[in-house]
Amino acid sequence: MMLSEEMLDIAEENLQALVETEKEEEEIRNLTNPLQIWITSASAPICYQLIPLLANGEVFGMTTEISIHLLDTDEFKNDLCGIVMEVEDMAFPLLRSISEHTEINKAFLQADIIIVLDDILLKREVQSLENYIRKVSEICYVYAPLIEKNAKKEVRVISAGKTFVNLKAMMIITYGPSINPENVIAVAxxxxxxxxxxxxxxxxxxxxxxxxxxxxxxxxxxxxxxxxxxxxxxxxxxxxxxxxxxxxxxxxxxxxxxxxxxxxxxxxxxxxxxxxxxxxxxxxxxxxxxxxxxxxxxxxxxxxxxxxxxxxxxxxxxxxxxxxxxxxxxxxxxxxxxxxxxxxxxxxxxxxxxxxxxxxxxx
Missing domain, CATH: 3.90.110.10 (Lactate dehydrogenase/glycoside hydrolase, family 4, C-terminal)
Incomplete structure (x- = not known):
């Protein structure tokens, strides 16, 4: 008995209600399932500056919680612990957790985002440019299979830093054939x-x-x-x-x-x-x-x-x-x-x- 115009109005109201409901459900999911972010060579100065930018809500949105995982070698464990304590004391509202990791086999567990830095290599003793590049390649050779094994299927990988970002992205794509190449980018x-x-x-x-x-x-x-x-x-x-x-x-x-x-x-x-x-x-x-x-x-x-x-x-x-x-x-x-x-x-x-x-x- 309803006129077409009335039916269209009700349909529009129902659509708006559905959109709002889905938006609310997405916000709830974001709060209950935080984004899992892994950062390699996390003792690098870049990481120290990056964490507040990720945790303040401007990158992922003010309704998305995140968990940050800092990965580096045993020799930088104390540095990672210091970063964790300082970030925890800052009490970011959207930071669910932050943790340090030095066991490479457990790297990238359930990762949604992986930020590959590795600029800390610049501080280590490397004899030549060729040796340094070989070190970068060796690291990616380790990372790529772990990403395939431990990270989520649609994980997004960002190659960043100040050296060889194209090469790092290329190595991860090459050594991780099941990683979606469209999800690996280098920052310019x-x-x-x-x-x-x-x-x-x-x-x-x-x-x-x-x-x-x-x-x-x-x-x-x-x-x-x-x-x-x-x-x-x-x-x-x-x-x-x-x-x-x-x-x-x-x-x-x-x-x-x-x-x-x-x-x-x-x-x-x-x-x-x-x-x-x-x-x-x-x-x-x-x-x-x-x-x-x-x-x-x-x-x-x-x-x-x-x-x-x-x-x-x-x-x-x-x-x-x-x-x-x-x-x-x-x-x-x-x-x-x-x-x-x-x-x-x-x-x-x-x-x-x-x-x-x-x-x-x-x-």
């Missing part, structure tokens, strides 16, 4: 933000207004910072518009020689700044990528991460290569719609060749 955000800050200083503006800087290639090795898609918002210039109005970077930096000379030469100092930063920058980079992965990246913005190539942009398949992506609905997709100019394409060919040689040499 430190280079993005450092380049944005450099551009903002040149333009005398807030770095938040610099968007879409792309990092291509081997993140902590030979890479190319691409400004051809960079947009500027809120720059103090003769042309103004609403908050969503942007202008291409190349139209604002009239001194093109600065881009081709000073900016390129400044990248060496940029490398020095990123590689020798204490810990805040790489920790912020990891937290930012995790937040995007779980909640999506800002609409329309480009994010650079190292992923296993499937031939996008004519990059050879099977290598971990930093390229532009967007995060949405808990996953990422490569922004293949971007047009690549001749200069960038030449850089990609060179970087691909260099990275393949690295992978051949150390795999």
């Amino acid at each position: 955000t430190s280079w993005e933000t450092a380049a944005k800050a450099m551009l903002a200083r040149k333009l005398n503006m807030n770095a938040a207004g610099v968007k879409d800087v792309i990092v291509w290639g081997n993140i902590t090795g030979c890479h190319y910072i691409d400004l051809s898609h960079t947009k500027i918002y809120g720059c103090d210039s003769a042309v103004w518009g609403p908050a969503n109005f942007s202008r291409p970077l190349m139209n604002l930096i009239y001194d093109s020689e600065w881009i081709h000379s000073e900016f390129l030469s400044a990248r060496s100092s940029l490398r020095s700044r990123v590689c020798h930063c204490a810990a805040m920058l790489p920790a912020h980079a990891v937290a930012t990528v995790l937040r995007y992965w779980f909640h999506g990246s800002p609409s329309g913005e480009i994010v650079s991460v190292g992923i296993l190539s499937e031939g996008q942009f004519c990059i050879p398949e099977g290598i971990v290569f930093s390229m532009p992506v967007r995060f949405q609905n808990g996953s990422w997709e490569v922004m293949t719609e971007l047009e690549i100019n001749e200069t960038t394409q030449e850089a990609l060919e060179r970087l691909s060749h260099d990275l393949i040689q690295v992978m051949i040499s150390y795999t």
Whole structure:
């Protein structure tokens, strides 16, 4: 006896009630089943800066509890215990538990997220670069089967730090064939933000207004910072518009020689700044990528991460290569719609060749 319009109104109300109920149930599940986060080489300074960023609710949301597991060798057990006590005393509302681990066979139990640092190796006695790379490869050779055995099926693995992040991601994918390659990424955000800050200083503006800087290639090795898609918002210039109005970077930096000379030469100092930063920058980079992965990246913005190539942009398949992506609905997709100019394409060919040689040499 009900009119169609009335039935549609009731159906809409029922749908809204269902959505709200599901949201409440998800919040309850998040509170009763905390995310299990494992951090390797947890005595590294990056970890010390990263934990508060993960535990304050801004990364995973204010209704998601987390449990943090710190993994390192026996020689750093006292350091781990000190971190655990200090974090417990901070009483983060969303931190269910934090624990230290030195038994490698029990690593990554029920892990939802694994953050691979291993920068602590830099403090150890390593005779040469080749030996250091071999050490990294050996560690990943141990980690990958443990991830397959102990972690959850859809575990997300982040290769982070200041050295060989592409190689670490590649080794985990290679030595752990059952790990979903789409769930293994390398973090390039430190280079993005450092380049944005450099551009903002040149333009005398807030770095938040610099968007879409792309990092291509081997993140902590030979890479190319691409400004051809960079947009500027809120720059103090003769042309103004609403908050969503942007202008291409190349139209604002009239001194093109600065881009081709000073900016390129400044990248060496940029490398020095990123590689020798204490810990805040790489920790912020990891937290930012995790937040995007779980909640999506800002609409329309480009994010650079190292992923296993499937031939996008004519990059050879099977290598971990930093390229532009967007995060949405808990996953990422490569922004293949971007047009690549001749200069960038030449850089990609060179970087691909260099990275393949690295992978051949150390795999």
